[in-house]
Amino acid sequence: MDFEFSPEEKKFKQEVHQFFQSEPELCAGFMEEWHGGEGFGPKTWALLRKLGEKHWLTPTWPKKYGGLDLPYVYYCIIQEEMSYWIGLYACIGTAMAGPVILKCGTEEQKDFYLPRIARGEIEFCLGYSEPQAGSDLANLQLRAEDKGDYYLLNGQKTFNTRCHFAQYHWLAARTSSEGPKYRGISLFIVDLKTPGISITPLMTFSGERTNDVFYDDVKVPKSSLVGEPGMGFYYIMEALAYERVTPVGAYQRLFEQLLEYIKESGKGSDPVIRQKIAQLAIELEVCKLFTLNVVSAQSKGIIPVYEANAAKIFITETEQRLANTVVNIFGLRGQLQRDSKWNVLNGMFEFIYRQSLTELIMRGTSEILRNVIAQRGLGLKRR
Amino acid sequence: MNLDLSEEQEMLKKTARDFLEQECPRSLVREMEQGEKGYSPELWRKMAELGWMGLVFPEEYSGMSGNFVDLIILLGEMGRALVPGPFIPTVVSSGLPIFHHGTEEQKGNFLPEIASGELIMTLALTEPSTRFDESGTEAKAQHQFTNYSISGTKLFVPYAYVADWIICVARAEEGITLFLVPAKSPGINLTVLKTIASDKQFEVVFDDVKVPTANVLGKVGDGWKIIKQIEEWSALAWCGYEVGSLQRVLEMTVSYANERIQFERPIGSFQVIQHKCADMLMDIDGARFLTYQAAWKVSQGLAASMEISMAKAWTGEASRRVCLSGHQIHAGIGLFTDYDMELYFRRAKAMELAFGEGDFHREIIAQQLGL
Numbered sequence: 221m222d223f224e225f226s227p228e229e230k231k232f233k234q235e236v237h238q239f240f241q242s243e244p245e246l247c248a249g250f251m252e253e254w255h256g257g258e259g260f261g262p263k264t265w266a267l268l269r270k271l272g273e274k275h276w277l278t279p280t281w282p283k284k285y286g287g288l289d290l291p292y293v294y295y296c297i298i299q300e301e302m303s304y305w306i307g308l309y310a311c312i313g314t315a316m317a318g319p320v321i322l323k324c325g326t327e328e329q330k331d332f333y334l335p336r337i338a339r340g341e342i343e344f345c346l347g348y349s350e351p352q353a354g355s356d357l358a359n360l361q362l363r364a365e366d367k368g369d370y371y372l373l374n375g376q377k378t379f380n381t382r383c384h385f386a387q388y389h390w391l392a393a394r395t396s397s398e399g400p401k402y403r404g405i406s407l408f409i410v411d412l413k414t415p416g417i418s419i420t421p422l423m424t425f426s427g428e429r430t431n432d433v434f435y436d437d438v439k440v441p442k443s444s445l446v447g448e449p450g451m452g453f454y455y456i457m458e459a460l461a462y463e464r465v466t467p468v469g470a471y472q473r474l475f476e477q478l479l480e481y482i483k484e485s486g487k488g489s490d491p492v493i494r495q496k497i498a499q500l501a502i503e504l505e506v507c508k509l510f511t512l513n514v515v516s517a518q519s520k521g522i523i524p525v526y527e528a529n530a531a532k533i534f535i536t537e538t539e540q541r542l543a544n545t546v547v548n549i550f551g552l553r554g555q556l557q558r559d560s561k562w563n564v565l566n567g568m569f570e571f572i573y574r575q576s577l578t579e580l581i582m583r584g585t586s587e588i589l590r591n592v593i594a595q596r597g598l599g600l601k602r603r
Numbered sequence: 604m605n606l607d608l609s610e611e612q613e614m615l616k617k618t619a620r621d622f623l624e625q626e627c628p629r630s631l632v633r634e635m636e637q638g639e640k641g642y643s644p645e646l647w648r649k650m651a652e653l654g655w656m657g658l659v660f661p662e663e664y665s666g667m668s669g670n671f672v673d674l675i676i677l678l679g680e681m682g683r684a685l686v687p688g689p690f691i692p693t694v695v696s697s698g699l700p701i702f703h704h705g706t707e708e709q710k711g712n713f714l715p716e717i718a719s720g721e722l723i724m725t726l727a728l729t730e731p732s733t734r735f736d737e738s739g740t741e742a743k744a745q746h747q748f749t750n751y752s753i754s755g756t757k758l759f760v761p762y763a764y765v766a767d768w769i770i771c772v773a774r775a776e777e778g779i780t781l782f783l784v785p786a787k788s789p790g791i792n793l794t795v796l797k798t799i800a801s802d803k804q805f806e807v808v809f810d811d812v813k814v815p816t817a818n819v820l821g822k823v824g825d826g827w828k829i830i831k832q833i834e835e836w837s838a839l840a841w842c843g844y845e846v847g848s849l850q851r852v853l854e855m856t857v858s859y860a861n862e863r864i865q866f867e868r869p870i871g872s873f874q875v876i877q878h879k880c881a882d883m884l885m886d887i888d889g890a891r892f893l894t895y896q897a898a899w900k901v902s903q904g905l906a907a908s909m910e911i912s913m914a915k916a917w918t919g920e921a922s923r924r925v926c927l928s929g930h931q932i933h934a935g936i937g938l939f940t941d942y943d944m945e946l947y948f949r950r951a952k953a954m955e956l957a958f959g960e961g962d963f964h965r966e967i968i969a970q971q972l973g974l
Contacts, residue, residue: 221605221608488974501913505913516607530885591881593880600872
């Protein structure tokens with residue numbers, strides 16, 4: 221048992237830490253674009269390319285595809301630092317599409333996509349949700365018909381957040397209506413510039429853009445298929461497990477900023493506030509330990525399904541509680557937004573109070589994930 | 604970074620579980636609630652034979668040179684079986700401070716006897732104010748030639764009736780001081796307290812109890828530092844015990860939910876039950892990780908005050924949530940004393956209160972954060 225990183229890992233963490241510290245303009249630019257709600261802009265791409273140059277976007281990948289062949293824990297160290305400094309800790313390409321391509325893709329797909337993902341040049345957008353397929357993902361209806369030398373795609377996706385700046389759609393489509401719903405799903409990589417695709421913005425109430433994506437007789441080459449036809453649902457489930465490492469660096473940084481404010485404002489002598497802050501500290505510590513537990517398991521090559529879900533639930537629910545507690549500590553001024561004259565800490569917690577709702581929904585709602593914990597973690601019967 | 608137990612630790616855990624399943628059935632736990640002693644001398648002797656009382660002491664004191672993580676693993680199994688008796692008061696609240704602060708003579712006298720199971724000890728700290736800070740100690744110790752005379756009232760002294768020695772905390776002229784007092788000394792009066800867990804906590808009145816100056820543990824007037832440590836170790840030990848209890852509560856609850864049929868299906872297949880169970884699991888995992896992290900830090904000689912307070916605040920409150928959910932899912936049957944749920948429910952509250960509940964520990968955390 222050892223709750224700390226090894227000396228080499230600590231040294232590496234320090235190196236990553238110093239890199240971000242030495243790039244304040246890029247980090248600030250990134251945050252501006254990201255919290256502005258429009259997603260990746262020129263500053264984000266510039267930062268990703270810099271990380272790509274160091275092979276830090278994909279440190280666990282083989283060297284021939286732009287990785288460093290490092291153990292899994294190094295990836296988590298980078299994610300924690302990214303989360304701490306810029307809030308974003310993973311790309312769809314690096315965290316979900318890439319690992320599936322690496323495992324199930326053709327040689328051509330690997331050579332074509334992986335090095336560019338690793339260099340920070342391209343991003344994917346998840347194409348899973350549809351109007352009638354949210355938590356019940358297997359109910360998705362977007363059709364992919366095998367036309368001999370191409371697939372013909374028709375249907376609608378919704379809440380596909382990165383489609384307006386990503387180059388590729390990581391698309392789940394129905395290739396068969398025979399048998400159980402989840403067996404007729406296949407995965408495709410689609411160039412988002414392909415004729416017949418139209419993207420329309422949807423804005424959340426925290427000002428973040430997501431999209432509806434319409435496919436109208438879109439022709440894609442047979443080589444767009446990832447892995448075996450009909451296996452898409454399994455790949456999706458596996459990739460979701462990769463994505464469920466939830467770093468807590470961003471929340472730790474928020475907590476540090478909060479603590480500093482409490483000390484400076486003299487509120488720290490209020491016994492009620494002391495209790496609240498201490499409770500947040502405990503919950504953040506639990507978040508950190510849930511994540512360490514997932515990392516520890518995954519480092520041994522185990523996919524920790526219930527543990528990863530528990531971490532996701534607990535961390536996102538803690539974020540909501542954190543924002544709520546802090547807004548209430550600020551009192552009436554807690555409602556003031558970013559550009560308001562009287563705001564506290566630049567309205568950051570007001571924003572997170574709204575934005576944290578997204579986190580509770582995406583990558584599986586807290587309720588769906590509790591089902592998974594109960595059924596797969598504890599062995600409760602399904603019926 | 605690695606959160607796994609070592610092979611030896613897995614072995615310790617398995618041995619303890621197998622042994623206690625055999626030797627400490629819940630019927631014994633109930634029997635001990637009724638009896639005067641509150642523990643089984645036979646079980647105590649067998650546990651000593653396995654080396655458990657000496658687990659954390661060096662071999663020179665007939666111990667096994669284990670560390671705090673080993674102790675937490677063992678306590679988890681004891682908590683799972685709800686082992687009644689003075690293990691934590693003897694080993695953690697008394698043995699550890701003697702090992703760290705005792706004279707060579709005191710260590711040589713006490714530790715091998717604790718390790719062999721011959722000696723039961725307890726700690727008389729709390730007074731009617733029930734404060735855990737220094738101001739809570741009002742008992743007086745007056746220096747008279749080669750003796751001290753101790754007078755005062757102590758509460759919540761675990762297993763005082765079966766203890767051979769009591770570590771009594773009292774205020775000497777120089778300040779807070781710890782005294783090793785033979786439990787059968789003249790002037791000591793015991794009254795058992797009727798508690799939620801029937802766990803043999805006592806009122807102990809010291810009326811002009813004489814102890815030789817050689818029986819001071821640590822330095823005269825400098826006792827509060829030791830008390831802080833005892834409080835931390837003991838709080839953490841209770842967390843370890845409770846984590847094991849809660850794991851058992853969850854297992855009982857899941858198995859009941861899978862067996863109990865209502866509306867022609869197992870109640871465990873209803874999402875409302877599943878979600879409660881998922882929350883129980885997260886509460887317990889949180890308690891376990893916090894407890895192990897704190898124990899690991901202690902075992903490495905690192906500062907762990909904040910981590911211990913985090914573990915104690917979380918575990919205490921999680922234990923209440925977990926036991927309540929366990930009871931809701933067991934529904935009617937859980938209310939009866941031939942079912943085990945209520946044993947865990949009552950003990951969870953005793954554990955939550957021992958060595959500080961959530962608010963107390965959150966205040967420590969606030970101080971540690973620099974507030």
